[in-house]
Amino acid sequence: MYRYDEFDQQIVNERVAQFRGQVARRLSGELTEDEFKPLRLMNGVYLQLHAYMLRIAIPYGTLSSRQLRMLAHLGRKYDRGYGHFTTRQNLQFNWPALKDMPDLLAELATVEMHAIQTSGNCIRNVTSDQYAGAAKNEIEDPRIVSEIIRQWSTFHPEFSFLPRKFKIAVSGTPDDRAAIRVHDIGIQIVQDAKGNIGYEVYVGGGLGRTPMIGKKLTDFVPKEDLLAYLEAVMRVYNMYGRRDNMYKSRIKILVHEIGAEEMKRQVDAEFAELKKAGTLHLPLEEVARIEAYFRPPAFEDLPNESTELNKAVLADPDFANWVKSNIAEHKVPGYAIVNISLKPIGGVPGDCTSDQMDAVADIAEKYSFDELRVTHEQNLTLAHVRKKDLHAVYEALKKHDLATANINLITDQIACPGLDYCALANARSIPIAQRISERFADIARQHEIGELKINNSGCINACGHHHVGHIGILGVDKKGVEYYQVTLGGAADEKTAIGEIVGPAFTEGEIVDAIEKIVNTYLGIRTEGERFIDTYRRVGIEPFKENLYAAH
Amino acid sequence: MAQHTRKGAQFQAVTANRLADGIVVYLTADAQWSESLQDAAVAEGKEAAEALLAKAAPAVEDNLVVEPYLFEVVREDSGIRAASVRETIRQAGPTVRLDLGKQAELSGVHS
Ligand code: HEM
Numbered sequence: 001m002y003r004y005d006e007f008d009q010q011i012v013n014e015r016v017a018q019f020r021g022q023v024a025r026r027l028s029g030e031l032t033e034d035e036f037k038p039l040r041l042m043n044g045v046y047l048q049l050h051a052y053m054l055r056i057a058i059p060y061g062t063l064s065s066r067q068l069r070m071l072a073h074l075g076r077k078y079d080r081g082y083g084h085f086t087t088r089q090n091l092q093f094n095w096p097a098l099k100d101m102p103d104l105l106a107e108l109a110t111v112e113m114h115a116i117q118t119s120g121n122c123i124r125n126v127t128s129d130q131y132a133g134a135a136k137n138e139i140e141d142p143r144i145v146s147e148i149i150r151q152w153s154t155f156h157p158e159f160s161f162l163p164r165k166f167k168i169a170v171s172g173t174p175d176d177r178a179a180i181r182v183h184d185i186g187i188q189i190v191q192d193a194k195g196n197i198g199y200e201v202y203v204g205g206g207l208g209r210t211p212m213i214g215k216k217l218t219d220f221v222p223k224e225d226l227l228a229y230l231e232a233v234m235r236v237y238n239m240y241g242r243r244d245n246m247y248k249s250r251i252k253i254l255v256h257e258i259g260a261e262e263m264k265r266q267v268d269a270e271f272a273e274l275k276k277a278g279t280l281h282l283p284l285e286e287v288a289r290i291e292a293y294f295r296p297p298a299f300e301d302l303p304n305e306s307t308e309l310n311k312a313v314l315a316d317p318d319f320a321n322w323v324k325s326n327i328a329e330h331k332v333p334g335y336a337i338v339n340i341s342l343k344p345i346g347g348v349p350g351d352c353t354s355d356q357m358d359a360v361a362d363i364a365e366k367y368s369f370d371e372l373r374v375t376h377e378q379n380l381t382l383a384h385v386r387k388k389d390l391h392a393v394y395e396a397l398k399k400h401d402l403a404t405a406n407i408n409l410i411t412d413q414i415a416c417p418g419l420d421y422c423a424l425a426n427a428r429s430i431p432i433a434q435r436i437s438e439r440f441a442d443i444a445r446q447h448e449i450g451e452l453k454i455n456n457s458g459c460i461n462a463c464g465h466h467h468v469g470h471i472g473i474l475g476v477d478k479k480g481v482e483y484y485q486v487t488l489g490g491a492a493d494e495k496t497a498i499g500e501i502v503g504p505a506f507t508e509g510e511i512v513d514a515i516e517k518i519v520n521t522y523l524g525i526r527t528e529g530e531r532f533i534d535t536y537r538r539v540g541i542e543p544f545k546e547n548l549y550a551a552h
Numbered sequence: 553m554a555q556h557t558r559k560g561a562q563f564q565a566v567t568a569n570r571l572a573d574g575i576v577v578y579l580t581a582d583a584q585w586s587e588s589l590q591d592a593a594v595a596e597g598k599e600a601a602e603a604l605l606a607k608a609a610p611a612v613e614d615n616l617v618v619e620p621y622l623f624e625v626v627r628e629d630s631g632i633r634a635a636s637v638r639e640t641i642r643q644a645g646p647t648v649r650l651d652l653g654k655q656a657e658l659s660g661v662h663s
């Protein structure tokens with residue numbers, strides 16, 4: 001893992017001290033709310049419905065056990081014993097008091113973490129693949145470039161006041177688990193015919209009010225030119241991105257308005273200038289220095305098959321189900337990737353108690369080289385577990401209600417905080433996810449249905465990624481009553497698609513039945529081996545529409 | 553954003569968040585701030601509502617609360633009730649994790 005150097009630690013400490021002064025001046029009245037609000041937002045502090053909310057960055061989703069234990073401690077000491085993992089691989093605390101915030105951040109800084117650039121019109125936390133360093137077909141560990149981008153973008157003076165917020169995601173494998181095509185910039189690590197590693201760059205993706213899929217601006221940026229290329233994109237955006245209308249200020253609107261061709265032309269011109277100047281040329285020694293932090297851990301030489309695992313699978317059907325859905329293949333023989341579902345049946349997607357965090361930290365320390373990952377689908381991942389330890393890991397997780405066997409199944413839903421917490425919400429999203437989860441609790445039925453992603457957002461901002469859910473649910477407000485609009489056919493992977501609205505919205509009382517009808521329609525018309533999304537792509541929206549609204 | 557109040561609302565009260573900890577509070581008849589909606593001053597009609605909101609200004613000046621605003625309430629035999637889902641959730645906590653916080657204390661509100 002990356003470790004702060006003296007300089008990193010110093011700037012984070014100084015920032016905490018600065019914010020301590022700002023909070024004191026706000027509480028004493030020297031600063032007005034209008035003056036203070038942008039300052040608190042720069043430190044990840046929002047005011048929500050019930051209280052302040054603090055958003056903590058988890059760079060590219062990687063945490064050490066020690067860091068997770070600190071988050072558990074902060075949850076107990078300053079909050080109500082739980083936190084919420086988000087689709088941007090961050091952690092949100094829902095109840096910390098403003099007056100305690102400086103102490104909280106000071107404790108957080110002791111484990112090399114902060115909440116800087118988790119809000120505001122800057123480059124936000126870089127997100128990446130939770131299987132980094134473990135995925136079978138990985139071209140390069142995506143955390144290396146993610147860390148380089150983090151260092152370049154942190155406190156970058158030119159990019160502190162962009163037209164709007166800016167989100168970057170990196171994928172190191174051809175199958176995209178980081179949703180790179182719905183980010184402002186998506187980076188796909190690729191290899192050319194000669195074996196050189198470089199980057200394919202997508203620009204102008206995004207969700208929210210105007211969902212857009214990113215356009216590929218280049219097939220190959222050489223390693224040493226990546227920052228120059230990114231800086232070129234940022235410059236074009238900073239110059240031409242709209243500042244007059246908040247709804248049109250994201251880079252996706254710029255790319256849409258001038259077209260991908262023109263965007264490419266401008267970026268290429270800027271890129272040529274920057275290359276000539278040479279200041280952003282990345283020395284390969286520097287890349288190697290960062291790379292060293294992400295060297296593979298000391299894997300043992302193991303046979304790929306584990307008799308212990310095979311025996312346990314035969315003896316324990318619940319464990320077998322968990323292995324079937326929650327385990328992914330590892331690149332090293334004898335190892336596996338473990339996904340920990342934060343979606344217990346009827347639970348709150350992404351919520352994790354301090355006790356559970358401590359438990360996961362202990363398990364990661366004992367079985368997975370002392371580190372873990374947060375996924376954009378609001379789950380956790382242990383990247384490197386020996387197959388022969390899987391049963392012990394399962395048993396340990398089960399004790400803390402963390403062994404739900406549902407990854408990629410219908411109850412593994414994404415949900416934003418919605419109207420239960422969020423000041424911008426139109427409707428609740430968590431309770432809808434909970435009712436759907438309860439309706440489809442039966443594990444045999446879940447496996448029968450197969451891979452199906454349901455994403456819930458409480459308003460058009462789309463923090464719950466509803467546009468790219470196979471089934472998307474968007475909360476809307478009709479004269480003070482919550483309604484739910486359903487989209488079908490979205491996807492966030494390498495075949496990214498924006499879902500299509502199926503018809504008029506449903507009430508809270510109707511929505512779960514509507515989802516069940518959609519699922520039953522699929523089961524009725526799918527062909528052998530077809531997932532929900534495959535069937536949808538084959539037949540389109542009509543059969544679903546007919547069944548849904550026929551009786552209305 | 554969900555609307556806070558309705559144009560033709562008959563009864564309204566004033567709410568804000570406390571500056572130091574962000575907790576939801578309500579303006580009382582004697583210009584204090586209470587955590588309980590049942591202590592809120594209720595204004596009838598538009599003019600009375602505007603007058604009530606004006607009474608919140610000193611607390612903003614004194615850095616006690618932030619962002620005060622009017623919202624619609626309903627008077628019932630059992631007490632004051634918020635008219636919208638949003639304000640009911642602010643009053644009685646999220647409709648999830650019913651084991652803690654205001655959700656647990658005011659357990660009748662999210663029926
Ligand atoms: C609770 C306080 C939150 C506030 C005030 C908030 C606000 C917003 C706003 C205003 C947008 C739209 C921005 C735009 O289109 O320019 C947005 C988008 C987004 N937010 Fe949030 N959000 C919150 C929580 C979250 C949470 C909990 C998550 C993760 C679960 C999240 C992840 C995202 C994502 C992924 C997008 C859409 C991607 C994009 O930027 O286009 N946000 N948020």
Ligand code: SF4
Nearest residue numbers: 416422425458459463
């Ligand atoms: S989608 Fe809307 S309701 Fe949900 S967290 Fe984002 S801003 Fe809040």
